Amino acid sequence: xxxxxxLYLCCQMFCITFLFAQTTKQPNVLLTKGIVFFGLSxxxxxxxxxxxxxxxxxxxxxxxxxxNVFVSGGYVLGNDFGVGGAFRYDQSRLTRTAVDQxxxxxxxxxxxxxxxxxxxxxxxxxxxxxxxxxxxNIAGVAxxxxxxxNETLTQQVLTRTYTTINxxxxxxxxxxxxxxxxxxATELGVNIAGISGGAKxxxxxxxxxxxxxxLDIDLKLxxxxxxxxxxxxxxxxx
Amino acid sequence: MGTFKVNQxxxxxxxALFSGCVNxxxxxxxxxxxxxAFTLTNQTGNTNIIEASKTIRVKxxxxxxxxALKPTQIxxxxxxxxxxAIDITRDFSNPVAYTVTAEDGTTETYMVVVEQEGANPQLExxxxxxxxxxxxxxxxxxxxxSSIWATGNAGVVTLGDANVTPFTINGIDRAxxxxxxxxxxxxxxxxxxxxxxSMFTGKFELDIANPLNSTKFGISYSAKPKQFSVNYxxxxxxxxxxxxxxxxxxxDSCDIYVLLENRESGEAKRVATGWFRSGKKxxxxxxxxxxxxxxxxxxxxxxxxxxxxxxxxxNSNEKATHITVVFSSSYNGAFFEGGTNxxxxxxxxxxxx
Numbered sequence: 001x002x003x004x005x006x007l008y009l010c011c012q013m014f015c016i017t018f019l020f021a022q023t024t025k026q027p028n029v030l031l032t033k034g035i036v037f038f039g040l041s042x043x044x045x046x047x048x049x050x051x052x053x054x055x056x057x058x059x060x061x062x063x064x065x066x067x068n069v070f071v072s073g074g075y076v077l078g079n080d081f082g083v084g085g086a087f088r089y090d091q092s093r094l095t096r097t098a099v100d101q102x103x104x105x106x107x108x109x110x111x112x113x114x115x116x117x118x119x120x121x122x123x124x125x126x127x128x129x130x131x132x133x134x135x136x137n138i139a140g141v142a143x144x145x146x147x148x149x150n151e152t153l154t155q156q157v158l159t160r161t162y163t164t165i166n167x168x169x170x171x172x173x174x175x176x177x178x179x180x181x182x183x184x185a186t187e188l189g190v191n192i193a194g195i196s197g198g199a200k201x202x203x204x205x206x207x208x209x210x211x212x213x214x215l216d217i218d219l220k221l222x223x224x225x226x227x228x229x230x231x232x233x234x235x236x237x238x
Numbered sequence: 239m240g241t242f243k244v245n246q247x248x249x250x251x252x253x254a255l256f257s258g259c260v261n262x263x264x265x266x267x268x269x270x271x272x273x274x275a276f277t278l279t280n281q282t283g284n285t286n287i288i289e290a291s292k293t294i295r296v297k298x299x300x301x302x303x304x305x306a307l308k309p310t311q312i313x314x315x316x317x318x319x320x321x322x323a324i325d326i327t328r329d330f331s332n333p334v335a336y337t338v339t340a341e342d343g344t345t346e347t348y349m350v351v352v353e354q355e356g357a358n359p360q361l362e363x364x365x366x367x368x369x370x371x372x373x374x375x376x377x378x379x380x381x382x383x384s385s386i387w388a389t390g391n392a393g394v395v396t397l398g399d400a401n402v403t404p405f406t407i408n409g410i411d412r413a414x415x416x417x418x419x420x421x422x423x424x425x426x427x428x429x430x431x432x433x434x435x436s437m438f439t440g441k442f443e444l445d446i447a448n449p450l451n452s453t454k455f456g457i458s459y460s461a462k463p464k465q466f467s468v469n470y471x472x473x474x475x476x477x478x479x480x481x482x483x484x485x486x487x488x489x490d491s492c493d494i495y496v497l498l499e500n501r502e503s504g505e506a507k508r509v510a511t512g513w514f515r516s517g518k519k520x521x522x523x524x525x526x527x528x529x530x531x532x533x534x535x536x537x538x539x540x541x542x543x544x545x546x547x548x549x550x551x552x553n554s555n556e557k558a559t560h561i562t563v564v565f566s567s568s569y570n571g572a573f574f575e576g577g578t579n580x581x582x583x584x585x586x587x588x589x590x591x
Contacts, residue, residue, distance in 0.1 A: 101396075102373065102374055102392070102444075103372070103373030103374045103375075104373065109265055111260045111264050111265070112260055113259045113260045115259060145259065147259055147260040148260065149260050149264050149265065151265055153270070156270070156272050156274055156315065157274070157315070157316060158268055158270050158315060158316040158317070159316065160262070160268075160316065160317075162261075162262045203262065205316055205317070206262070206317070
């Protein structure tokens with residue numbers, strides 16, 4: 001479902017791009033030295049479930065919610081080249097009462113946060129003389145702190161599992177930018193390649209249960225990472 | 239000034255985001271403060287934890303010194319602590335208080351009430367009058383889940399109906415009815431075609447990967463009976479099927495046996511053996527059978543199935559620590575074979591001293 005939505009949005013984006021590419025009028029903000037940009041994106045979801053049979057257990061009651069906020073800002077150092085930084089915060093919550101095939105009830109509470117901070121270089125490649133539509137590429141480094149807490153109470157026995165993952169990611173994220181009205185741009189980007197390394201620790205009932213390290217070199221297109229952001233470009237000094 | 243505001247903004251955002259990160263105490267400290275398991279030295283039978291009244295009832299053997307007993311095992315809610323500690327010997331002549339403190343600091347007090355058995359104890363609910371309903375809807379012998387009696391129902395109900403059920407005699411007296419069930423061709427594919435009705439002292443903890451490991455035979459016990467007796471009726475069923483569903487030319491038999499064991503060293507050493515096996519149809523009336531318990535090494539002429547599989551016998555100085563009482567509607571139930579619908583009804587089991 002998410003893939004279909006993203007593909008649909010991509011198609012829409014390219015249609016808009018095509019239309020704007022026909023115009024020759026330049027936006028009043030060009031990507032030259034002294035321009036500051038600020039972007040925002042986000043999302044939220046809420047799910048409620050009652051009496052859903054999942055074969056090996058039945059969800060008697062479940063509430064699931066989550067949101068994410070993405071804030072990014074930067075400065076154009078030279079023609080079509082800028083630097084910036086970004087924060088992304090993801091939060092998820094789950095409460096579930098489940099009944100297994102033996103009639104045993106489990107009460108589950110789960111909470112998770114992912115905090116990502118990054119610094120990046122951003123190159124713009126104008127498409128046409130109008131410079132309303134630009135391709136861009138971000139090369140950046142990101143620090144990710146992913147924490148998840150699960151508390152399961154089954155037959156009066158509480159199990160508290162805390163997982164923390166700290167990772168560093170280096171990668172490229174190309175995309176397309178369209179100035180819709182003066183100063184305001186919409187950007188659609190996707191992660192295509194990167195190197196990431198991280199350390200994971202799992203604590204069960206306060207005692208370290210396992211730890212693992214990983215290093216991944218990835219060259220595949222992560223279509224699920226595609227996201228639309230809204231940016232404002234403005235000049236701070238004349 | 240502009241730069242300062244940007245820095246302030248980034249700082250505030252950062253603090254807000256970091257403070258929102260989930261940590262181990264995100265849901266707060268646990269308020270769980272239950273005693274989940276409690277056993278004492280010289281205990282006989284299972285512990286009965288009555289949560290409603292925060293009372294723990296334990297029976298100890300006739301030779302136990304009530305004034306100097308200490309717990310051998312206490313299981314608490316996660317993160318909870320108990321006082322006094324497990325290794326402290328207490329006087330259990332009167333009810334003894336144990337206070338459990340939850341992770342959040344709240345407390346709960348349990349009273350441990352110890353009852354000393356007489357010299358000739360009987361097993362609880364050995365008349366099979368009490369039955370309780372499990373969360374899955376079938377009945378099990380005993381007052382509640384802490385019953386000393388267990389059955390294989392938890393395994394059988396994954397493929398069919400419970401095959402150990404209460405059986406009412408003359409509208410008032412209750413007995414236990416054990417039926418060997420044909421679990422069908424699906425069970426035959428995994429070599430578990432026949433599910434013998436089985437009831438025993440101990441616990442049944444379902445292990446799907448290794449069903450035979452589900453049965454945990456035996457409860458704490460330290461007396462020295464000479465015989466046991468039980469009222470029974472039996473009808474061997476046909477056809478007799480093996481674990482794969484193949485028909486064999488065998489006649490089924492019921493098994494009723496009592497084993498006394500010493501498990502102090504971790505290995506079970508046989509102290510005494512009493513075994514009754516019969517394939518004779520007895521359905522007109524309940525028949526009472528009385529079986530002698532043989533103490534020590536079994537004679538050579540005793541059938542091999544009565545002998546300990548590990549070959550270990552207790553010496554004369556090693557007393558019984560556990561008793562295993564088993565009723566089965568098919569003597570080869572452990573091999574998932576038996577007569578279809580072989581039926582054993584048992585009532586009023588008694589140990590004779």
